[in-house]
Amino acid sequence: MKAFWILLGALSASVVTQTAAADGAASRDPNAPIVFDRHRAHGPQGDSWASIAKLPDWTGAWALDSASFAKGRDTATGQNLKSPNMAPLTPKWEAMREANGAANGGRGPTTGVINNSAFCIPNGMPGLMGAPFAFQFVFAPGLVLVLPENNSVRRIFTDGRAHPDDPDESFNGHSIGYWEGDTLVVDTIAIKRRAEFFMGMKTSGKAHVIERFHRTGKDTFAIDFTVTDELALSKPWNYTRTYKLSPNDMLEYVCDENNRDSNGEIDLTPPSEP
Secondary structure (H helix, E strand, C coil), X not given: CHHHHHHHHHHHHHHHHHHHHHHCCCCCCCCCCCCCCHHHCECCCCCCHHHHCCCCCCCCCEEECHHHHHHHHHHHHCCCCCCCCCCCECHHHHHHHHHHCCCCCCCCCCCCCCCHHHHCCCCCCCHHHHCCCCEEEEXXXXXXXXXXXXXXXXXXXXXXXXXXXXXXXXXXXXXXXXXXXXXXXXXXXXXXXXCEEECCEEXXXXXXXXXXXXXXXXXXXXXXXXXXXXXXXXCCEEEEEEEEECCCCCCCCCCCCCCCEECCEECCCCCCCC
């Protein structure tokens, strides 16, 4: 009988260990930098349609929840400089944030934050994943597509390739990834200098982003970030954004449609009927 209980305990411990490993986020310190290490890959890697069928179900449109929207607002406006949501900006970048903060103690422009969206320019990484619109995932062999409502598609290569030796820079950068059980770990480099950390704050062109994508419940999702930038950030910026399954599914977003801004003057005249 004693041997039975010892065996049962060992099996229970094994199940707990496997469950935590499959979850990929159960035992991780949220304040610790994320490590991108292919040796940690386990479980299906989505390299074939049969493998994709065994990956977690991320079907639906995922939108930033109110808590994460507030965190992003705190970061951009700086109304509470003691907020834990503030990015660890270097003095030069902090001065730029102060000069551009909406409702930032009167220091920002009266027209609000000057950001990429004001000029129909892509948010870029990592700001794209904190923007207030939904996105969805599409899996293909060796590839995960992130499709935001603003059509700024991200391509995450999960076929084992490395980053190019001399990659062309882009707003969303070059992304490679692997699966740790139910968690997708992604490494992104070659991000343009005009891409944004968050609303109104551009990177230096040296940004490097590592993410962990994982579903946290029936209708909840999370992305953990470690962002480094040797010029703009004084230390790695570790944070998490959370999302909810949107009942509205994906909506069409066209930046220029009904644009009434002309040289700083707003025209509120209703558009004429065709």
